[in-house]
Amino acid sequence: MSNQNMETEETYYSNYGPQGGLASGPLKLKMTLSGERVVAAEPDVGFLHRGIEKTCEKLQWVALPSLIEKVDYLSSIHGTLALSLAVEKLMKIEISPRAQAIRLIVSELNRIASHIYFLTTMAKACGAQTASQFFLRDREKINNLFEMLTGARLMYNYVCVGGVMSDITEGFIEKTHDTIKYLKPKLKEYDDLLFNNHIFTNRLKKTGILKTSDCISHYITGPNARASGFFYDVRALSPYCGYEKYKEFLERSIKPVTQSDSLDRLQQRVLEIRQSLEILSLEIDRVPAGTYKEKLSKDGKVPKGEAYSVVESSRGLFGVYVCSSGGNVAERIKLRTPSLSLLKVVPDILKGNEVSDVPGVIASLDISVSEIDR
Amino acid sequence: MRGKKGTWTGSSSGELMKNLENALPEYAVFTKLDDIINWSRYNSLSYLTLDLACCGIEMSHVEGSRFDIERFGSAPVASPRHADLMIVAGTISYKMAPIIKNLYDQMPFPKYVISMGSCSNSGGIFNWENSYAAVSGVDKIIPVDVFVPGCPPRPEALLHGLVSLQKKISKQKVLVQGVFS
Amino acid sequence: MEKELFEKIKNRFSDSKIELLNNTGIAKIYIESKDIKKILGFVSTYFEEKPFLETIIARDIDDSFSVSYIFREKTGDILTFETETNKKKPELDSIASTWPGAEVLEREIQELFGIVFDGKEYTSNMFLADQWVGKPMKKDYVFPEDFKGIEHRRNPLKKEHERP
Numbered sequence: 251m252s253n254q255n256m257e258t259e260e261t262y263y264s265n266y267g268p269q270g271g272l273a274s275g276p277l278k279l280k281m282t283l284s285g286e287r288v289v290a291a292e293p294d295v296g297f298l299h300r301g302i303e304k305t306c307e308k309l310q311w312v313a314l315p316s317l318i319e320k321v322d323y324l325s326s327i328h329g330t331l332a333l334s335l336a337v338e339k340l341m342k343i344e345i346s347p348r349a350q351a352i353r354l355i356v357s358e359l360n361r362i363a364s365h366i367y368f369l370t371t372m373a374k375a376c377g378a379q380t381a382s383q384f385f386l387r388d389r390e391k392i393n394n395l396f397e398m399l400t401g402a403r404l405m406y407n408y409v410c411v412g413g414v415m416s417d418i419t420e421g422f423i424e425k426t427h428d429t430i431k432y433l434k435p436k437l438k439e440y441d442d443l444l445f446n447n448h449i450f451t452n453r454l455k456k457t458g459i460l461k462t463s464d465c466i467s468h469y470i471t472g473p474n475a476r477a478s479g480f481f482y483d484v485r486a487l488s489p490y491c492g493y494e495k496y497k498e499f500l501e502r503s504i505k506p507v508t509q510s511d512s513l514d515r516l517q518q519r520v521l522e523i524r525q526s527l528e529i530l531s532l533e534i535d536r537v538p539a540g541t542y543k544e545k546l547s548k549d550g551k552v553p554k555g556e557a558y559s560v561v562e563s564s565r566g567l568f569g570v571y572v573c574s575s576g577g578n579v580a581e582r583i584k585l586r587t588p589s590l591s592l593l594k595v596v597p598d599i600l601k602g603n604e605v606s607d608v609p610g611v612i613a614s615l616d617i618s619v620s621e622i623d624r
Numbered sequence: 625m626r627g628k629k630g631t632w633t634g635s636s637s638g639e640l641m642k643n644l645e646n647a648l649p650e651y652a653v654f655t656k657l658d659d660i661i662n663w664s665r666y667n668s669l670s671y672l673t674l675d676l677a678c679c680g681i682e683m684s685h686v687e688g689s690r691f692d693i694e695r696f697g698s699a700p701v702a703s704p705r706h707a708d709l710m711i712v713a714g715t716i717s718y719k720m721a722p723i724i725k726n727l728y729d730q731m732p733f734p735k736y737v738i739s740m741g742s743c744s745n746s747g748g749i750f751n752w753e754n755s756y757a758a759v760s761g762v763d764k765i766i767p768v769d770v771f772v773p774g775c776p777p778r779p780e781a782l783l784h785g786l787v788s789l790q791k792k793i794s795k796q797k798v799l800v801q802g803v804f805s
Numbered sequence: 806m807e808k809e810l811f812e813k814i815k816n817r818f819s820d821s822k823i824e825l826l827n828n829t830g831i832a833k834i835y836i837e838s839k840d841i842k843k844i845l846g847f848v849s850t851y852f853e854e855k856p857f858l859e860t861i862i863a864r865d866i867d868d869s870f871s872v873s874y875i876f877r878e879k880t881g882d883i884l885t886f887e888t889e890t891n892k893k894k895p896e897l898d899s900i901a902s903t904w905p906g907a908e909v910l911e912r913e914i915q916e917l918f919g920i921v922f923d924g925k926e927y928t929s930n931m932f933l934a935d936q937w938v939g940k941p942m943k944k945d946y947v948f949p950e951d952f953k954g955i956e957h958r959r960n961p962l963k964k965e966h967e968r969p
Contacts, residue, residue: 268723269674270702276676276720296932297720298677300750301757304942308754317749323678340830367681386688404681404776468906469857487881555830558875558883571862571875586860591906620677623932718952719934752958756941756948757933760959767966 261289264605268297272375272609274324275619279612283605291600291608293593298623306583311337311411311552314580318570319405321585322621324367327360328563330409332570335490337411339557340574341546348540349413350492355426355533356399356408357491358526362433363392364564365519368616369440372516375613376453381443388436391429398422413543426534430527437524445517454512458599458611461509468591472566474615476503477518478510484562496529512614519616550578565589565616587621658798665708665734666793667697669786672707672731674724676714679741679776683713691779696786704730709789711782715743715750716759728766736793738785739768742775749775807832807884813851814844826887833873833885841888841898845874849903854879858904863914865944870895870920890920899923917942 261284268276276297282290302321306314318333319326331353338345366389373381393403399422400406400415408415444450464470465480475482481504485493503521507514554576560569566588573582592615600611675683686693687700701707704727716724728737739762742748747760762768769792772785811825811834821844824835836844849855856876864871869889876884890897899922901908911922912931919940930937939946951957 268720269727274675274680296930296934297717297723298715299717299719299757299932300715301755301941304756305750305754320678320749323681370684383689386685387690390685390688390690403778404678469859557830567859569860571860573864582862582864584860584862590909593909594905717934718937718955721955746959746961752948756946759955760957761965763965764955764959765966 259284266608272371272613273617273619274371277612277617277619279600279608281600281605281608286604286606288600288603288605288608291597293596295593295619295622298620300624302624303583303585306580308579310550310578311580312550314583315410316405316407318585319407320620321587321624322563322565322568322618323404324364324618325360325564326404326406327356327409328561328568329570330407331357331491332559332561332568333572334409334411335559335561336557336570336572337552339559340552340555340572341411343412343544343546345413345544346540346542347492347538349542351533351537352414352418352542353409354492355530355537356406356414358530358533359392359395361564362523362526363389363396365523366392368519368613369444369516372610372613373444375609376450378443378450384439384443388433391432395422395425395429398425410543412546413541415543417542418537423534423537426530430531430534433527437520440520451513453607454516454610454614456511457603457607458512458614459509460511460515460595460599462507464595464598468595470566470588470591470595472564472588473518473522474510474515474566474592477505477514479505479507481505482567484560484567488560490559490561499528500525512610515614515616551576552580560586563588565618565621585624587624589617589619589621592617593622658796659794661798662794662796666790669696669698669709669736669789670701670707671698671709671711672702672704672727673700674710674712674714674727676712676716676720677743679713679743682776682779683711683740683782686779686782691783693783693786696783696790698786704728705732707731708734709736709738711738711740712744712762713740715748716762716765717757718759721759721765724762725765736789737762737766737768738770738772738782738789739763740772740782740785741777742773745771745773807834810834810848810851810884814847817847818844831885833887835887838888838890838897841900845886845900846903848876848884852878855903856884858900858906859883861907861910861914863918863920863942865918865942868892870918872897872914872920874900895920896924897922899925916940919943 261282264281264283266279266281268278271277278294278297280292280294281288302317305317309317315330315333318329321329366385370382370385373379373385396406397403398419400408460474460478462479465475465478471482483500486497486500489497503525552574554574556573558569558571560567568588569586571584572580575581600608603611673683685691710728710731712724739745743750744762747758750758752760759765770785770789772781774781807825814834815823818840821840822837826833826835856878859875859877862873862875869891871887871889874886878884888897897920899907899911901911912927914920915922915927916930916932917940929935934952938949949957
């Protein structure tokens with residue numbers, strides 16, 4: 251029966267619409283199918299285009315961090331950190347060691363929270379609804395920590411030019427120790443829920459293959475590339491904010507493989523949660539004394555010039571370019587986001603898979619649509 | 625009972641009264657029947673998730689076990705043909721506006737809309753002064769029942785909005801409408 | 806690192822105008838718009854491995870557009886090249902045959918600024934809605950009054966949509 255289908259080769263068109271899909275945001279796929287197999291898939295973006303780069307030329311410098319947070323809302327600390335590093339290069343300020351240590355702690359907490367939300371979406375895409383309840387329960391513990399330190403659960407508004415907005419409150423360090431002690435045995439529970447469950451792993455094996463040569467020619471970075479054998483980590487190559495001591499620790503995760511499927515990318519992110527917990531438990535004990543924010547002049551102007559700085563966010567390499575003409579308002583701001591380079595590779599990844607595998611593959615790539623559209 | 629097209633309570637009381645005239649005596653007035661119909665409607669609202677941007681993260685936290693929305697009788701569905709309630713969370717762009725109108729037209733009567741977050745209330749930080757590509761508020765396209773403010777609103781604020789919608793539904797007049805007019 | 810590369814390029818292409826500027830905070834090499842394919846083709850073969858293309862930035866200065874290319878080498882350093890093109894007929898050569906990631910970036914610049922790469926104009930929009938009028942990122946762009954029946958301004962005292 252399947253031989254007859256292959257001989258006629260009739261194809262039909264189907265839609266994976268902007269609403270109800272399992273990327274985080276509206277993403278449309280125009281698929282050409284033949285039987286159950288995908289022959290071609292073309293992504294259509296632009297449903298969340300809000301004009302952020304033009305809005306940056308109307309607001310003052312002080313209001314910019316609250317706008318850049320909304321570009322990638324799951325890793326908002328990394329976005330504002332990249333903007334602050336670029337503006338500090340222009341103003342030629344030195345940051346105190348206490349502020350750098352606090353920035354490192356908060357970045358690693360944000361990375362753990364983003365990867366746990368990835369696990370929730372992945373479980374819902376493959377039908378494991380019970381597992382997603384367990385992951386949401388653990389993400390609430392990290393939200394409690396952030397609420398104690400900054401006052402908010404999702405849009406923190408914490409990292410600013412000159413340092414951080416407020417000092418560590420009392421009781422924060424003990425509560426972080428308790429959270430790390432709570433989360434470490436939970437990773438074994440995730441193994442039982444996901445990886446020792448052969449019904450779940452058989453759905454994901456050998457689907458959505460990404461090769462190392464594609465990563466190098468299209469410059470794909472982040473956990474997607476590290477699972478496929480292309481090791482690129484900004485924290486190890488050009489360190490910032492105190493990451494110099496962890497260079498050998500991060501380079502231990504180099505893998506000699508040539509391609510990766512959906513299950514490998516899932517395992518890579520669970521490994522990164524483990525790495526971040528190790529770094530946190532070493533850093534939280536040795537925060538040096540000092541000031542948390544430098545004193546700046548009160549007129550809110552930035553001197554004339556250009557600067558460019560990069561940061562490792564939870565999806566890859568995030569860069570911010572800043573151009574100032576000496577006034578209250580910015581002249582040009584350009585954002586380099588990691589999900590934009592994935593757009594040309596998605597048709598090659600989806601080709602040859604079946605229709606029922608498409609939600610699992612799209613969820614395992616961790617595409618953030620607001621990064622592509624800006 | 626097939627209702628007239630366009631009335632949002634889902635029934636035209638004139639036709640209902642004509643159907644019930646022959647069955648019951650003239651002096652019977654149906655106030656308790658209204659209460660029963662409204663009670664069964666507001667305790668089983670299944671909602672369609674329009675998860676566009678940052679507010680969608682707080683909407684999926686509401687389905688977790690800490691802030692539970694299933695104790696109010698609501699559960700998420702994926703298709704608009706099965707939904708009673710639409711929660712619009714996130715910024716609307718001009719490219720997405722015809723799709724939202726299409727989804728609203730596909731929902732069957734009676735239907736309700738909650739607008740969640742600053743961007744869908746009135747544009748928020750992307751309003752008509754600042755940005756060229758975002759619609760200043762979702763009520764330029766579809767009628768809205770409850771507005772929930774915040775950027776993003778806490779999950780408890782969304783549950784408060786749901787309880788206010790339940791109070792609004794309990795005061796609707798379904799059958800009594802035509803009697804005293 | 807840039808001084809070495811700058812000397813090599815100046816010796817090889819001695820009849821074109823090439824400068825090294827360092828007065829704004831980023832060190833860049835300024836080249837003419839007709840030499841893009843020659844010089845960037847030489848850069849892709851000069852190092853042991855081809856450098857990565859990180860981003861393409863377009864800016865609206867008073868009488869012209871300025872386009873910058875940022876590359877990253879294997880060691881982690883960045884290289885910046887900058888060109889200019891005039892506003893009346895903005896045209897540039899495309900580098901998408903050597904670096905495949907440049908296609909999406911060039912398409913975005915064509916939609917928002919109006920610069921045409923390799924003479925090829927796309928008919929359908931990627932980011933903006935269909936039938937959008939004007940190029941939004943230019944400095945003299947005026948926000949639209951309404952778009953397909955939806956008014957852009959919002960009056961807080963007026964009730965927008967009545968229930969049927």
